[in-house]
Amino acid sequence: MTHPLRLGVNIDHVATIRNARGGLHPDPMRALEIVEAAGGDGITVHLREDRRHIRDEDLTALMERVTLPINLEMAATEEMLEIALRHKPHAACIVPERREERTTEGGLDAAGQHNHLAPLVSRLNDACIRVSLFIEPDPRQIDAAIRLRAPVVELHTGKYAHSEGVAREAELRRLADAAALAAKNGIEPHAGHGLTFDNVQPIAAIPQIAELNIGHFLIGEAIFIGLDASIRQMRALMDEAR
Ligand code: PXP
Secondary structure (H helix, E strand, O other): OOOOOEEEEEOHHHHHHHHHHOOOOOOOOHHHHHHHHOOOOEEEEEOOOOOOOOOHHHHHHHHHHOOOOEEEEEOOOHHHHHHHHHHOOOEEEEOOOOOOOOOOOOOOOOOOOHHHHHHHHHHHHHOOOEEEEEEOOOHHHHHHHHHOOOOEEEEEOHHHHOOOHHHHHHHHHHHHHHHHHHHHOOOEEEEEOOOOOOOHHHHHOOOOOOEEEEOHHHHHHHHHHOHHHHHHHHHHHHHHHO
16 A cells, blocks of 8 residues: 555665664665555665675665665766666665765755756656656755656755754744645655654655655664664654645
8 A cells, every 4th residue: 555645765874774784784675564564655775885884785675675665865877877777776865975974964956967867867767767866955955846848846844853852843844835836836745864752753644755765764764663664653743744
């Protein structure tokens, strides 16, 4: 069953824990059945240039075994384009990537990088991979996504997640306005980054948003309550907010 507000579970940090010891445990592939049983609608992975979590062989195993749609987060490079075209995941989300950052710290400058992104987006579109651009909730960036013919934008919720009070309210309004603007122009809005049990509901309540991608919190919480319970609780909060 596909939910009206889909949950993409990012399993990168299962691999982060595995890689800490250089062995095979915990195997990110074990998460697949749990995600599906617990109400996840898709699997998200970010193959980073430095392969600090998911690696090439994980992506190969994932593509062989998975029954849910895969969303591959990727930097806008030739290397990643070639990997995406070879594996043909359901979706590819183009993210900015800097080697020294701890995580994807801001949105893609789709407006400033139009000429670099245009051939990449069109080659992914031609391969029937659903392209998404991970952008700040900024009308300039939505306009750029329209010009690039991206069918999806993922709105970066990091500023919302890391602010409080009035600043958080303002950021929530920016996200709601950006989602409405994208939808009005035929672009499907998604959202993600820094979402938790405590802050997910106002985002899940934005009616145009079709998918949330959530990783770090779900895997972190799994240490205490288990992965199945962690995903189920997120799913329930999202459904309640709709
Ligand atoms: N969406 C995108 C495009 C991301 O890059 C990330 C982080 O890898 C997420 C969602 C998930 O963020 P978090 O791990 O904070 O839930």
